Amino acid sequence: MGDPSGERYEWIYAVVRRIPYGRVATYGQIAALAGFPGQARQVGYALHSLPEGSEVPWQRVINARGEVSLRSEAGWEHYQRHLLAEEGVVFNDSGRVDLDRYRWEPVLRTPRSR
DNA sequence: GCAGTGACTAGTA
DNA sequence: ATACTAGCCACTG
Numbered sequence: 012m013g014d015p016s017g018e019r020y021e022w023i024y025a026v027v028r029r030i031p032y033g034r035v036a037t038y039g040q041i042a043a044l045a046g047f048p049g050q051a052r053q054v055g056y057a058l059h060s061l062p063e064g065s066e067v068p069w070q071r072v073i074n075a076r077g078e079v080s081l082r083s084e085a086g087w088e089h090y091q092r093h094l095l096a097e098e099g100v101v102f103n104d105s106g107r108v109d110l111d112r113y114r115w116e117p118v119l120r121t122p123r124s125r
Numbered sequence: 126g127c128a129g130t131g132a133c134t135a136g137t138a
Numbered sequence: 139a140t141a142c143t144a145g146c147c148a149c150t151g
Contacts, residue, residue, distance in 0.1 A: 019148085037133085037134090038132075038133050038134080039133065039134060039135095042133085047147095049133095049134085049145080049146060049147095050133085050146065050147065050148090051133035051134060051146080052131060052132090052133045052134090052146065052147070052148085053133090053146085053147065053148065054132085054133075055131070055132040055133060056131065056132080056133095056147090056148065056149075057132095057148095058132060059131080059132055060149095069132085072132080073132090074132080074133065074134080075133075075134060075135085076134095079132085080132040080133080081132070082132050083131080083132085087132085088132090091132090127151105128150100128151095129149105129150085129151090130148105130149085130150085131147105131148100131149095133145105133146085134144105134145090134146090135143100135144095135145090136142105136143080136144085136145105137141100137142085137143080137144105138140105138141085138142085138143100
């Protein structure tokens, strides 16, 4: 990832790092903020290739339905939910996060007049 | 180079 | 609510 060809991933990681503790963001949201609108799959792919022990808060990225996405390797879904629960993120009966409540909304720069 | 895959999503039925 | 589809595009064999 540190290599030049992995520059996309760096942009994605940079955005993910901005998600505050206790908040979540969707794959599509991250893709758009990183400058790759419509490429949500790439976000999932980028996070998948993240080395273990990374400082990137990958657990805060969930899908548009508010649920933790399944991975090829089972078991991690449970781990991710555990991490989010520790941050205070609440899962409803259906095991989903209320995006209206926990979704991170980056503060956009207001085009202030000057 | 081509085809299959995937931590996705919005739309349709 | 679930199921299937088309679009998406980097990565892999």
